[in-house]
Amino acid sequence: MEHIIYILQQVVNGLQLGAVYALIALGYTMVYGVLRLINFAHGDVFMLGAFVAYFLISKFSMPIYLVFILTMFSCALVGYLIEKIAYKPLRDAPKISLLITAVGVSLFLEYFLSLNAIFTPNYIAFPRPFDVKAYDFTFLSITNVQVIIFIITFISLFILYLLIYKTKYGIAMRAVSHDKETASLMGVGIDGIISFTFIVGASLAGVGGILYGIAYPQINVFMGIMPGIKSFIAAVLGGIGVIHGAVAGGLIIGICEVFVSAFLSSTFRDGVIFIILFAVLLFRPRGLFGKRIEKV
Amino acid sequence: MNNIEGNDFLLRVDNVTVKYGNIPALRGVSLYIDRGEMISVIGANGAGKTTLLKTISGLLKPVQGNIRFGSLNIENLRPDRVVKKGIVMVPEGRKIFPDLTVKENLELGAYTIKDRTIKKELFELVLSTFPRLKERLKQHGGTLSGGEQQMLAMGRALMGNPKLLLLDEPSMGLSPIFTREIFSLIELVRKEKNISIIIVEQNAHMALEHSQRTYILENGEIIMEGFSSDLKHNQRVIEAYLGV
Numbered sequence: 001m002e003h004i005i006y007i008l009q010q011v012v013n014g015l016q017l018g019a020v021y022a023l024i025a026l027g028y029t030m031v032y033g034v035l036r037l038i039n040f041a042h043g044d045v046f047m048l049g050a051f052v053a054y055f056l057i058s059k060f061s062m063p064i065y066l067v068f069i070l071t072m073f074s075c076a077l078v079g080y081l082i083e084k085i086a087y088k089p090l091r092d093a094p095k096i097s098l099l100i101t102a103v104g105v106s107l108f109l110e111y112f113l114s115l116n117a118i119f120t121p122n123y124i125a126f127p128r129p130f131d132v133k134a135y136d137f138t139f140l141s142i143t144n145v146q147v148i149i150f151i152i153t154f155i156s157l158f159i160l161y162l163l164i165y166k167t168k169y170g171i172a173m174r175a176v177s178h179d180k181e182t183a184s185l186m187g188v189g190i191d192g193i194i195s196f197t198f199i200v201g202a203s204l205a206g207v208g209g210i211l212y213g214i215a216y217p218q219i220n221v222f223m224g225i226m227p228g229i230k231s232f233i234a235a236v237l238g239g240i241g242v243i244h245g246a247v248a249g250g251l252i253i254g255i256c257e258v259f260v261s262a263f264l265s266s267t268f269r270d271g272v273i274f275i276i277l278f279a280v281l282l283f284r285p286r287g288l289f290g291k292r293i294e295k296v
Numbered sequence: 297m298n299n300i301e302g303n304d305f306l307l308r309v310d311n312v313t314v315k316y317g318n319i320p321a322l323r324g325v326s327l328y329i330d331r332g333e334m335i336s337v338i339g340a341n342g343a344g345k346t347t348l349l350k351t352i353s354g355l356l357k358p359v360q361g362n363i364r365f366g367s368l369n370i371e372n373l374r375p376d377r378v379v380k381k382g383i384v385m386v387p388e389g390r391k392i393f394p395d396l397t398v399k400e401n402l403e404l405g406a407y408t409i410k411d412r413t414i415k416k417e418l419f420e421l422v423l424s425t426f427p428r429l430k431e432r433l434k435q436h437g438g439t440l441s442g443g444e445q446q447m448l449a450m451g452r453a454l455m456g457n458p459k460l461l462l463l464d465e466p467s468m469g470l471s472p473i474f475t476r477e478i479f480s481l482i483e484l485v486r487k488e489k490n491i492s493i494i495i496v497e498q499n500a501h502m503a504l505e506h507s508q509r510t511y512i513l514e515n516g517e518i519i520m521e522g523f524s525s526d527l528k529h530n531q532r533v534i535e536a537y538l539g540v
C-alpha cells in the first residue's frame with residue numbers, strides 16, 4: 001500500500017514537470033507543422049519567459065495575472081521577431097540552412113543575454129509570488145504550486161484547443177501544416193499563419209517559463225537548454241506535428257524523469273530521456289500519435 | 297477562326313510565358329473570358345493546362361506577359377490576394393484537407409469572407425447545391441469518396457464567393473455518371489450565381505459540350521480557339537481529342 005501511495009505521489013510530481021514540458025513541446029510541434037523546422041530557439045523563449053516574469057515580479061511587484069499577460073505578450077513578440085528576422089528570409093533556402101540558423105538564434109539569445117550587463121550567467125532566485133503550502137490528504141500531499149501549475153496548464157490547453165479547432169486561424173494553421181499551396185488557394189496568407197503559429201507557441205513557452213520559475217525557483221540564461229531538449233523529445237515521442245501528441249509526450253517525459261529520479265537515481269534522469277528518444281527514433285519514428293513519416 | 301476581342305472581358309491573359317527552371321511550360325499564351333461565360337481549355341497530358349491555371353491563381357509567376365482581371369494587373373499578386381479579388385481555383389486532384397472535417401474544409405473556403413451573413417448564405421447555397429455534403433459535415437474530408445471530394449472541392453471554392461472559378465479536370469477519376477452530375481452542377485452554379493468559369497479538361501467531350509468557347513493547348517501553346525459548337529465538328533479536333 002505504501003508503495004502505491006509513493007508511486008502515486010511521484011506521478012503527481014511528474015505531472016507537475018510534464019505540464020511544463022507539454023506547454024513547451026506544443027511550440028515545437030506547431031512550428032514543425034507549418035515550417036518543417038525544429039525551432040532550436042524555442043527553449044530560449046521559455047527561458048526568456050522566466051526572466052520577464054522575474055523582472056515583473058521583483059522590480060515592479062505586479063499582480064500575478066498581469067505577470068502572465070505581459071510575459072506571454074513579450075514572448076509572443078520575441079517569437080514573432082525571431083521568425084521574421086531569422087527564418088522568413090530563408091523560406092526558400094535548403095532546410096539545413098534553416099536548422100543551422102535556428103541553432104544560431106538559440107546560441108545568440110543565450111550568450112547575448114548572459115552578458116554581465118544584461119542577465120549575467122549566474123543563477124538568480126525567482127521570487128515566488130506566494131508561499132508554498134502543502135495540502136496533505138490521507139494518501140497524497142499536493143502543494144499549491146502543483147495546483148496552480150495544473151490549473152494554468154489546463155486553462156492554457158483549453159484556450160489553445162478553442163484557438164486551433166474553433167477559429168478560422170486555427171483551421172488555417174492545420175491546413176497550412178498539411179499543404180501550404182492549397183491553403184493559399186483558399187485565400188490563406190501563409191506568412192500570417194506562420195507568424196500566428198510562432199506567436200501562439202511562444203506565448204505557451206512563456207507560460208511554461210513562469211510556471212517553471214515558480215516550481216523550481218532558480219533561473220539562469222541557460223535554463224532553457226535541457227527543458228527545451230526534453231520538450232522536443234516529448235514532441236517527437238507524441239509524433240512531431242501532432243498537437244495532442246505533444247501534450248501526451250510532455251506528460252510522459254515528465255513522469256519518466258521523476259520516476260527515474262525517485263526509483264533509480266537522479267544521475268540517470270537526463271540519460272533515460274535520451275534513451276527514450278533513441279528508442280522512438282529506432283522503433284517508432286512517427287511517434288505515438290503520428291500518422292505518417294516525413295523526411296526532415 | 298475569328299478572334300473577336302471581348303470588350304466586356306472579365307479576365308485576359310496576354311502573351312504569357314511560364315518556365316519551370318529553363319524549360320517553358322507556357323509559351324506566349326493569350327486568352328480571355330467574358331462575364332458569365334464558361335470557357336474550356338483542352339489538351340493532352342503535359343500540355344500546360346495546370347500550369348495555366350496555377351499562373352492565373354498566382355501560384356506561378358510568368359516570366360513574360362500579363363494577366364488582367366477587370367482593370368487590375370494580377371500576374372504579380374500572391375495567391376491569397378488573387379482569391380480576395382474573386383478568383384478561386386479548384387485544384388487538380390481536389391486537394392481536400394483530409395484531416396479537417398467537411399465543415400472545416402468549407403469554412404476554410406470562406407477564409408476571405410468577413411461578413412457573417414454572406415458566409416451563412418454561401419454555406420446554405422453550397423449545401424443546397426451539394427446535398428450529399430450536408431449529411432457528411434462532421435466527417436473527415438479524407439473519408440469521402442472521390443466524387444464527394446470533388447463536390448467538396450467545388451463547394452469549398454464557392455464558399456469564397458468567386459467571380460471567376462478555375463476548375464482543373466473536375467472529371468478526373470470519376471465515373472461517366474458522376475462526371476455528368478458534376479458538369480450539370482457546374483452549369484447550375486454558373487447560371488444561378490452568374491459565375492464565370494474556366495474549365496481545364498482532358499475529357500474534351502464534356503468540355504466542348506458545356507462551354508461556350510474552347511482553347512486547345514498543345515506543348516504550352518494555344519494552337520486553336522473558337523466556339524465550342526464549331527470545334528466539335530472540326531476534323532482536327534475530332535481526330536485528336538474526341539477519339540473517333
Ligand SMILES: Nc1ncnc2c1ncn2[C@@H]1O[C@H](COP(=O)(O)OP(=O)(O)OP(=O)(O)O)[C@@H](O)[C@H]1O
Binds near residue numbers: 321344345388
Ligand atoms: N513543378 C514542375 N517542375 C518542372 N516541370 C514541371 C512542373 N510542373 C509541371 N511541369 C512540366 O510542365 C509541363 C506542363 O505541365 P502541366 O502540369 O501544366 O500539364 P497538364 O496539361 O496539366 O497535364 P495533365 O493533363 O497531365 O494534368 C509538363 O511538361 C510538366 O512536366
Ligand SMILES: [Mg+2]
Binds near residue numbers: 347388
Ligand atoms: Mg494538369
